[in-house]
Amino acid sequence: MSISATTAExxxxxxxxxxxxxxxxxxxxxxxxxxxxxxxxxxxxxxxxSFWTQTTFKITPDLTIKSWVTFFTTDTYLSxxxxxxxxxxxVLVSTLVVGYPAALxxxxxxxxxxxxxxxxVLCVIPFWTSFLIRVLAWRPMLGKEGAIxxxxxxxxxxxxxxxxxxFSELSVIIGMTQIYCVFMVGPIAFMMGRIDxxxxxxxxxxxxxxxxxxxxxxxxxxxxxxVVGAIFVSVMxxxxxxxxxxxxxxxxxxxGNIIVTQVGSLKWAFAAVVGVxxxxxxxxxxxxxxxxxxxxxxL
Numbered sequence: 210m211s212i213s214a215t216t217a218e219x220x221x222x223x224x225x226x227x228x229x230x231x232x233x234x235x236x237x238x239x240x241x242x243x244x245x246x247x248x249x250x251x252x253x254x255x256x257x258x259s260f261w262t263q264t265t266f267k268i269t270p271d272l273t274i275k276s277w278v279t280f281f282t283t284d285t286y287l288s289x290x291x292x293x294x295x296x297x298x299x300v301l302v303s304t305l306v307v308g309y310p311a312a313l314x315x316x317x318x319x320x321x322x323x324x325x326x327x328x329x330v331l332c333v334i335p336f337w338t339s340f341l342i343r344v345l346a347w348r349p350m351l352g353k354e355g356a357i358x359x360x361x362x363x364x365x366x367x368x369x370x371x372x373x374x375x376f377s378e379l380s381v382i383i384g385m386t387q388i389y390c391v392f393m394v395g396p397i398a399f400m401m402g403r404i405d406x407x408x409x410x411x412x413x414x415x416x417x418x419x420x421x422x423x424x425x426x427x428x429x430x431x432x433x434x435x436v437v438g439a440i441f442v443s444v445m446x447x448x449x450x451x452x453x454x455x456x457x458x459x460x461x462x463x464x465g466n467i468i469v470t471q472v473g474s475l476k477w478a479f480a481a482v483v484g485v486x487x488x489x490x491x492x493x494x495x496x497x498x499x500x501x502x503x504x505x506x507x508l
Contacts, residue, residue, distance in 0.1 A: 252488060259481035268477050276482045289462045290486065296382060296453075296463065297446045297494075303386045304442050305435065308393035312434070315394075316401025317427070329398060332391045340388075344455045347384045351375040351456075376458035384456045389445055393438035400434030401427075436502045443494045447487060464490075 262271040280286045311332075319325050335343055350356050351374040358370040373379055404427065412422045450465030459466075464487045471480035 255481045255484050255488070258477055259485050261478040261481075263476055263478035266475060268475075276478045279479065280482050280486065285462070286467065286483070289464055289467055290490075292378075292461060293447060293463045293465075293487075294490070296378065296385070296461070297443060299382050300385045300389065300446050301439060301442055303382065304390045304393040305439070307386065308390045308438065309397055309435070311390075312394045312397035312401055312431075313427070316398045317404075325398075325402075329395070332394055335388075336391070341451065341455070343388055344384055344452050347380065347387070347456060348375065351380050351383065375456070376460060378457065378461050380456040381453050381461050384452045385446055385449065388452065389442045392441040392445070393435075396434035396437040396441070397431055398434070400431040404430050433502050433504055436498050436504065439498050440495055443498070444491055447491050447494065 258268075259276060260272045260274065261276075262269045262273050263276055315325055315328050319328065348355070352358070353370045353372055353375070355375070357374060358367070361367045362370070374383075408426060409422055412426060417425075448465055450463060450469050453461045453463045453466055454469075464483055468480050468483050468487070471477075471483065
């Protein structure tokens, strides 16, 4: 075979590859530019500002670690960090405990697709109203003379109103669980719908009971939905501030509340420090959850 023929064949192979690479580049370019402008750049800017020098009413771009030292040496801010982590864990578990059985019922026991859709729509109906309305709606429910206390007293279960239901950490947890539970139900119900019913029927024919079927078939196959739901809930709960402010009477101080307070006081450097800490915390949580299931293979 001549050299010219070999060169021609090589060019014939390389040209489609070059065109494919060029096409891939142009397809990826908008997404990459968007991520650089609206994700990477703001994060880098936040990290940079966190090292600026902050005075009472002024901030200068003189680099210092004073704001970082203040955050990690002040009990108030460390307590807010721990409170954020604790409430996140409790809400994550509570949304899973409430959401998984609901998704299991809708996805496995309701055979009619129309009814399935209707039940899922019912879960989304609260989101047709304002977030603030959904949060504040819990006040007349949890108050000292609220619906829950009146019902419990009417049934003779309690003699005195339960005051801890409102303006406490418990009220924040209840509110967040109700608000974010749907983000756990949705992904799990989606994965439930992907389970081949013939697999479950085969297990039943072989004599497997419900709990064994659940443990060996349903739970493993729905784990990607659990992980996706956990990521949704985690990111939103860790960044919360409005629910804590509205339902705790400002008794519960989360990292999000500190950021709002510091920005309102024009203390941008310290707000950036808390923002970086919160971003790192979210990154650790998401990375840990992604190690549970390889979503690229499962979804």
